[in-house]
Amino acid sequence: xxxxxxxxxxxxxxxxxxxxxxxxxxxxxxxxxDVELHVLALEKDESLKSLICSYEVVSxxxxxxxxxxxxxxxVVTFEHELIEYRIIDELENRGCVMRPGSHTFRVASxxxxxxxELSAAALPVPPHLTCHSMAEVEGFANAxxxxxxxxxxxxxxxxRGVIFADSVADAxxxxxxxxxDTPYVMEPxxxxxxxxxxxxxxxxxxxxxxYPPLITxxxxxxxxxxxxxxxxxxxxKAKAIEIAKTIARLTRSVGIQAVEFFVTKDxxxxxxxxxxxxxxxxxxxxxACVTSQFENHLRAVLNLPLGSTELLSDAVMVNLxxxxxxxxxxxxRDALLSDPSIKVHLYSKTVRARRKVGHITVLxxxxxxxxxxxxxxxxxxxxxEIG
Numbered sequence: 001x002x003x004x005x006x007x008x009x010x011x012x013x014x015x016x017x018x019x020x021x022x023x024x025x026x027x028x029x030x031x032x033x034d035v036e037l038h039v040l041a042l043e044k045d046e047s048l049k050s051l052i053c054s055y056e057v058v059s060x061x062x063x064x065x066x067x068x069x070x071x072x073x074x075v076v077t078f079e080h081e082l083i084e085y086r087i088i089d090e091l092e093n094r095g096c097v098m099r100p101g102s103h104t105f106r107v108a109s110x111x112x113x114x115x116x117e118l119s120a121a122a123l124p125v126p127p128h129l130t131c132h133s134m135a136e137v138e139g140f141a142n143a144x145x146x147x148x149x150x151x152x153x154x155x156x157x158x159x160r161g162v163i164f165a166d167s168v169a170d171a172x173x174x175x176x177x178x179x180x181d182t183p184y185v186m187e188p189x190x191x192x193x194x195x196x197x198x199x200x201x202x203x204x205x206x207x208x209x210x211y212p213p214l215i216t217x218x219x220x221x222x223x224x225x226x227x228x229x230x231x232x233x234x235x236x237k238a239k240a241i242e243i244a245k246t247i248a249r250l251t252r253s254v255g256i257q258a259v260e261f262f263v264t265k266d267x268x269x270x271x272x273x274x275x276x277x278x279x280x281x282x283x284x285x286x287x288a289c290v291t292s293q294f295e296n297h298l299r300a301v302l303n304l305p306l307g308s309t310e311l312l313s314d315a316v317m318v319n320l321x322x323x324x325x326x327x328x329x330x331x332x333r334d335a336l337l338s339d340p341s342i343k344v345h346l347y348s349k350t351v352r353a354r355r356k357v358g359h360i361t362v363l364x365x366x367x368x369x370x371x372x373x374x375x376x377x378x379x380x381x382x383x384x385e386i387g
Contacts, residue, residue, distance in 0.1 A: 015039075016040070017078045018039075024047040025345075027051055030053075037053050042060070077099055118247070146165065148165055148188055149189050150163040150175070153184065191265045193265045199257070200256070201309065210245065256277060283361070290310045315363040318359065318374040320360065341370075343361040
């Protein structure tokens, strides 16, 4: 492909597969870069319907639908990793420019492949075995003793596809006896001290950049809070940054890729998983860094110079997650905007239990004060509708 927008002033056309909040934030970044963004979304997607952009709706991401979309664009990128890598490979063979490409998706979209590739590269991952049935779970229970975690190798996110089991019987009660629809990676339930993410941004050629490490807090498998709190062990921090860069090279990443890490109570550093796309852990970069992850992702996939990832201010980000209590809920904007230090980002999504419908970021104060402010606002974010 001739990247003639770099020299002629022609507006580049970037296609995004997926119509959720990450695509919404890529649209916002595209305005600053004067990029023509086209989005291919599913019928159920809500976040972009209120925005003015080129927006197509399909019933599924079939090869033909993706090809018809891709051929209209200079380059196609993704807000999720739910597309089969073989389809991406087919589109590449038909002349479509996909960034990241099929090799990245082959590794990053399947937890079993992730574990195998990282293990082969001598990178630290938790002990694991891949199970296709409850019989295999039972057979592996001597090697990976309860309590353990079962993670679907594909299509898991925000706690979905993750089973916490105290015994084989507990796992069977949750999954049943039949062969699984999708395999599960079986891991011991680790004694975790804390979790964090290293977010890389990879150009087509040249130096891989990283954003500052981001401490994440999880609840029931969902990220609820992220902060720029300093990692206490500087040697561990440097090791994690090098591992994330190694993984970016291994996967042939282009643009943003997030690598999530565990640190155990014994101080062991382990790679949990990776995501080859803009990522929830780095949402605060939109307010706290020179260049947001969204803008840098577009710069990278368009082969433009990358922006600085420098942190301008410490920050805390809290996700706004739908209450589990039954009933109809809406977001209370007044409560979220009551403190002038809060930056509010809403996704135009219907509130449902355990669904991310927005996030708030607080900067410029001590981290503890910022955390208290963000948590207090988030606790008042939802109002139950009457009637």
